[in-house]
Amino acid sequence: MTTEVEAPNNVLSARIADDLRRAILSGELAPGERIRQEELAEQFGASRIPVREALRILVTDGLVNMVANSGAWVSSLTQEECSEHYKIRERLEPLLLSYSLPNLTEEDLEEISSLVEQMKNLDDIETFMFLDRQFHWATYAKANTATLSDFIERLWNTTQPYRRVFTRMVRSGGIEITHLEHELLVEAIKRRDSEEAERILHGHIRRTRIELDRHPEVFEHQFDTGK
Template identity: 50%
Template sequence: MTTILGGSRTPSASSAVASRRVADQLKTAILEGEFLPGSRIMQEELATRFGASRLPVREALRILQSDGLVTLRSNQGAWVTRLSMDECIEIYRIRERVEPMLIEDSMQRLTQEDLDLILRLADELDHTRDIGEYFRFDREFHLESYRAAQMGYLHSMVERMWNATQYYRSAYTRLVDHQGSRWILDAEHRLLADAIARNNVEDAKQLIETHIRRTRVTLADHPEIFDIEGQDGTTVRSSSM
């Protein structure tokens, strides 16, 4: 329980707040591609960047490990989680089976406000040309469709798998965008949003399974996506860092 003395937080409570702040900011940086899979995460650099001491940074890394974004190695340090092609394909096979269950559970409880947001996000996906915005809208669209599910363990597992595969999903989207095939994704998003709005559970389950399988098959056909530069243990950053 948080103790307040003289209107201020105790040091332990303050450290927990700092850890959560660092975890949230680092999570955003990883999901937006600032740190590539396999990048070494230097705690000193994070402490300087986020204006925090080493203790909150270490706790933030533990939080992100539980989120599937960071891999901690005993006495070695922290890295952004990297997947082999086989590992990524395995996760996608699991997602094909479990996300239809999650969307079915969620659809029973979605409000009209939820439905309006899902339809609006599908429209944004259909019209945005900026690939960075597309990634954000895509993630929000799918996670919003699962938001009302009460299967807490499954919900956490699915979000963790989304986190671990974020880089590979974005690489897939860039690939199909370059090939001129993004219209297929847009059509699938519109059909899924329509099925959710009509409360047609079977259509929604089939569509999400097909949507995930299409990504899996394409990733399996492009092993070069998993050949990420800088996997020799050195720190890897994008040009925006």
């Protein structure tokens, strides 16, 4: 049974986790940046208990790395690790889409089409990334899976900072390819052509991986994560 003391801590832990998650995914906190628990406790007027619980939540999400007797850092990847994460995504996200596609309703199709239109002609990268994430997860929303969605979401979280760099790179030329791939994906989904939709999605993710593989400098200026 939850006690009166525990309930406020649980609520506070969730609030701290939500705030940190937003800061990490938006790029406000960079890969490898130290997270100081005492500063968080002071910021939220909390004890160390809800702060530690919030960090444990974010470790599960793939957003934070905790080192025993050392501290907590925003998760970071080497170029090799990031490439591996993308290769896993290339293979598993089409599978997740195949589970979802037959269950998507007309309302779902309208939503994903609207998100594609909203992403066009955007100058703000953060808004683009937010809508892009909404778009892809809207296509996965009706997948009835026990573990696959959670696993893939963790991979999205760990690769988010590097996807941001990729998005900045393609803004200078080539963003039209991203829009075209989105449109082709939507059309395949509307036709309920799972094989074609999976093929397009695989290539869409693979293109990002290949581009990041060509830019080792993306991974050279990260903080010390205490590993």
